[in-house]
Amino acid sequence: MTIKLVAVDIDGTLITDDRKITSEVFEAIQDAKEQGVKVVITTGRPIAGVQDLLTELNLKDEGDYVITFNGALVQDTATRQDIVKDALVYEDYLEIEFLSRQLGVHMHAITKEGIYTANRNIGKYTIHEATLVGMPVFYRTPEEMTDKEIVKIMMIDEPSILDEAIANIPPAFYDKYTIVKSKPFYLEIINKTASKGSAIVHLAEKLGISMKETMAIGDEENDRAMLEVVGTPVVMENGVDSIKSLARHITKSNNESGVAYAIREWVLK
Structure with a gap:
């Protein structure tokens, strides 16, 4: 089956540990795009x-798309038009913010414009996230x-x-929200209807691509939903053991241009 859409996670997958895109990965993505394959960055990061x-990566042309906020936002990258937007409401924010205080963990909420925290002593991982994604x-x-x-909330x-806090999250929260x-040091909470998997399904339907013609490449638990729905799930060699069982293929590590290897072995051949 020909692969027509490849969903690619960023951290631990697309980029190296020092946050670089290797020349091999760049060239493989350009070759795939030239052959008409939709390469879709699919990440927990904000837009x-x-x-x-x-x-x-030259992925801002007409017909290019991106999936962010773990699937809560899908956009046309050329026009920045929202294709899918599953936001949280204010009542959700209040409920999750109160729970974070009960559990004794730092929390922040993310919009398209910035990162917001009610913690007077701002957590170091909030600063880390802001630096990573370049947001105020x-x-x-x-x-x-x-x-x-609010598109996403993070503990x-x-x-x-x-981990201690996670163990004490009431089961009802898992029924109400998508939690990954x-x-x-990151627990992400988004709208229950949102996931990387549901976003890929929606985008594939829009483009007239069957799920058998899709591939996803990831390394972490928040990639599980997309790995479970695509026709060809690929996990990085450096991926966590809990999702390697989902893989049809294990590719090389992120520091060894594993995305390039996957595209050349299972998409372009």
């Missing part, structure tokens, strides 16, 4: 945090968040603290 990568951080009380269009803290752990 502002992917613009430089889209420019670097704002301190706002919960009462000041009424007019914000962020030291891994041991976060993307890093040892």
